[in-house]
Amino acid sequence: xxxxxxxxxxxxxxxxxxxxxxxxxxxxxxxxxxxxxxxxxxxxxxxxxxxxxxxxxxxxxxxxxxxxxxxxxxxxxxxxxxxxxxxxxxxxxxxxxxxxxxxxxxxxxxxxxxxxxxxxxxxxxxxxxxxxxxxxxxxxxxxxxxxxxxxxxxxxxxxxxxxxxxxxxxxxxxxxxxxxxxxxxxxxxxxxxxxxxxxxxxxxxxxxxxxxxxxxxxxxxxxxxxxxxxxxxxxxxxxxxxxxxxxxxxxxxxxxxxxxxxxxxxxxxxxxxxxxxxxxxxxxxxxxxxxxxxxxxxxxxxxxxxxxxxxxxxxxxxxxxxxxxxxxxxxxxxxxxxxxxxxxxxxxxxxxxxxxxxxxxxxxxxxxxxxxxxxxxxxxxxxxxxxxxxxxxxxxxxxxxxxxxxxxxxxxxxxx
Numbered sequence: 001x002x003x004x005x006x007x008x009x010x011x012x013x014x015x016x017x018x019x020x021x022x023x024x025x026x027x028x029x030x031x032x033x034x035x036x037x038x039x040x041x042x043x044x045x046x047x048x049x050x051x052x053x054x055x056x057x058x059x060x061x062x063x064x065x066x067x068x069x070x071x072x073x074x075x076x077x078x079x080x081x082x083x084x085x086x087x088x089x090x091x092x093x094x095x096x097x098x099x100x101x102x103x104x105x106x107x108x109x110x111x112x113x114x115x116x117x118x119x120x121x122x123x124x125x126x127x128x129x130x131x132x133x134x135x136x137x138x139x140x141x142x143x144x145x146x147x148x149x150x151x152x153x154x155x156x157x158x159x160x161x162x163x164x165x166x167x168x169x170x171x172x173x174x175x176x177x178x179x180x181x182x183x184x185x186x187x188x189x190x191x192x193x194x195x196x197x198x199x200x201x202x203x204x205x206x207x208x209x210x211x212x213x214x215x216x217x218x219x220x221x222x223x224x225x226x227x228x229x230x231x232x233x234x235x236x237x238x239x240x241x242x243x244x245x246x247x248x249x250x251x252x253x254x255x256x257x258x259x260x261x262x263x264x265x266x267x268x269x270x271x272x273x274x275x276x277x278x279x280x281x282x283x284x285x286x287x288x289x290x291x292x293x294x295x296x297x298x299x300x301x302x303x304x305x306x307x308x309x310x311x312x313x314x315x316x317x318x319x320x321x322x323x324x325x326x327x328x329x330x331x332x333x334x335x336x337x338x339x340x341x342x343x344x345x346x347x348x349x350x351x352x353x354x355x356x357x358x359x360x361x362x363x364x365x366x367x368x369x370x371x372x373x374x375x376x377x378x379x380x381x382x383x384x385x386x387x388x389x390x391x392x393x394x395x396x397x398x399x400x401x402x403x404x405x406x407x408x409x410x411x412x413x414x415x416x
Contacts, residue, residue, distance in 0.1 A: 002143070002163040007033050010167060011041075015140060016108055018046030023102065023134055024110035026053025027077075027176070027261050029127030031112035031144035033169045035059040038110075042067040051091075051106060053130075054206075055079055056174050062087050073098075074323035075314070076206075077177070083320045092314075092368075095228060095326035096285035098130040103137035110142050111135075113158065114149035122158045125149035126173070126270075128278035129228065129258030135162050144169050150271035152260070154278040176206075176232070176261045184347050185212040187382035192299060193217055195341060195378070195385065199247040200295040202234075203227040203330050206261065209301050209345050217242065224248035225255035226293055228284050228326045230276060232262045235269050249294040251277075258284040285326050290333025297341040298330035303367065304346075304360050307397045307416055309376025309388045311344055315367030324370050331375045335389075342377030349405040361404040363416045379403065 016022065022038065024031055039059050042048070049069045052060060060070070060078040062085035071089040072079050082088035093101050111131060114123040122145065124131070135141055135158065142165045143158075189212035196202075196217065201224035204210035214233030217223065224245040225234055234255065237243040245253050255276045260266065270276055283289065290296055302313045303322060314322045334340035349357040360381070379386045379400065386399035397416060404412055 002160055002166045004166045004168065007037070007167055007169060010034075010037050012038060013041060013044040015142070015165070016045055016048060019048065020107035020139075021049040021051060021105055022108040022110060023051040023106045025112055025127040025131055027056060027127070027259060028173050029112050029125060029259065030055065030057055030059070030174075031110045032057060032059065032171065032174075033144050033167060034110040034142060038068075039064050051102065052079065056177065074325060075320035076323065080319065080321055088320070090320060092324050094285075094324060094328055095281055096287070096329045099133040099280065099282040102130055103133050106134050106137070107139045108142070109134045109138035109140070111144065112149060113143045113145050114151040115145060115147060116158075117151050120160055122163070123149070123151040124154045124156075124158065124278050125152060126260040127258070128154050128156060129281040129284065132156050132280035133282070140164050142167065146171060148172060150267050152270045152276065152278055153274045155256075155283060156280060173267070175263050179208040179211055181208050181212045181215075184382045185209050186216070188345050188347070188380055189213040189216040191380050191382075191385055192343060192345060193220075195343070196220065196297055197295060197339070198222050200224070200297045200341070201226050201248050201293040203296070203298045204231065204233070205229060205300045206231060207301060210299060213299055213345070222247045224293070225257065226251065226284065226290070226296065227256070228258045228281070228330075230255065230257035230260045230262070230266070232266050235262065235266045238269065238275055247294055250289065250292050256284060285329040287329065287333055287336070290330065291336035293333070293337050293340075295339040295341070296334045296337035297343065298334040299343045299345060300327045300330065302344050302346045302360075302370070304362050304365060305344060305379055305400070306362050306365050307400045308393055309373040309379065309396055309400075310365055310369045311371040311376070312365045312367040313370040317366065322370075328371050328375060331371055331377055335375070335377060342375070343380060344371070344377065345380045348381035348383050348403065349408060357405060357408060359404060359408040359412055361400055361412065363412065
């Protein structure tokens with residue numbers, strides 16, 4: 001049986017050894033009582049390490065690096081502050097490999113859970129993904145059991161024997177940062193909606209473009225969801241019957257996700273039904289499983305794409321703002337799925353501080369190659385669609401030039 005400790009009685013120095021690595025859930029699944037306590041007590045710990053995902057809360061702050069060394073797979077959210085301060089180490093690993101990569105390096109696991117739907121069990125709440133293998137391997141598992149977290153359904157179960165310490169809490173959950181959807185995003189979304197057939201199985205990422213895309217799919221039918229991240233835009237499509245998961249080929253009848261990010265409507269949907277089921281990253285990003293889905297349609301964004309189809313989804317200039325993440329896994333899965341669509345969507349250009357335009361379609365990437373040109377699929381901007389599959393380098397060059405910003409096209413053509 002796990003030991004129960006009140007939040008105000010939690011003494012982490014008695015539990016954590018100097019030099020150990022602590023991991024916790026990301027985004028809204030961060031166990032804030034535990035991580036706030038960690039930051040407040042960090043000077044008593046003798047120096048520790050932390051593996052973090054997307055962070056929305058001020059627990060991730062450069063000031064805390066005097067005693068905590070942070071590592072992450074991404075530069076998203078408040079992680080950008082750490083990277084800008086030179087205090088974030090990046091782990092460039094495919095999401096599908098987390099179940100093998102993380103367990104040997106993580107000693108302590110902090111979880112945010114919900115009371116389970118049956119006695120003796122707990123719910124993952126909003127995140128399963130890379131946390132599940134850590135439950136089995138961490139030296140110590142500390143669970144913040146928050147009665148405001150929805151008791152979601154999952155493909156894996158947590159029992160009392162999986163937890164060493166329970167810290168009961170009742171606190172509101174953070175909501176996703178607001179995104180502003182522009183006409184450019186809507187134009188991109190309209191082009192993508194025209195590619196997606198009824199019955200497709202969807203995966204999208206986080207941000208304005210995915211939000212616009214899901215809005216644009218409200219006239220479709222029999223869509224399914226298999227995704228690393230479940231976002232608010234899926235909820236009205238489920239409630240209206242557009243998403244019914246009836247034609248996925250596997251896991252029919254419910255949506256599969258590793259992480260849930262949403263507001264009140266999404267949280268109510270998770271709590272009230274079994275229509276969304278959480279799963280480990282080794283399940284959501286498994287290549288064979290993705291290939292078995294019907295018309296698996298993966299839509300992710302990028303910072304820049306070169307004329308051959310190489311994608312930089314990580315760095316904008318010196319700033320690490322993105323991730324490798326699940327992009328390569330989902331692109332390859334969509335390429336293998338019958339009728340699948342591996343899509344990368346981005347504005348054709350971005351406006352710099354001086355008002356000038358900088359092309360997102362480039363001759364040479366300014367950052368790392370997150371997805372290779374061998375995995376390039378369909379690139380979409382507000383100016384059109386470039387299907388790079390089965391095309392030679394010269395054919396790709398012309399297709400990419402056709403979707404660049406018109407004001408920058410001639411210059412880019414000369415440079416290439």
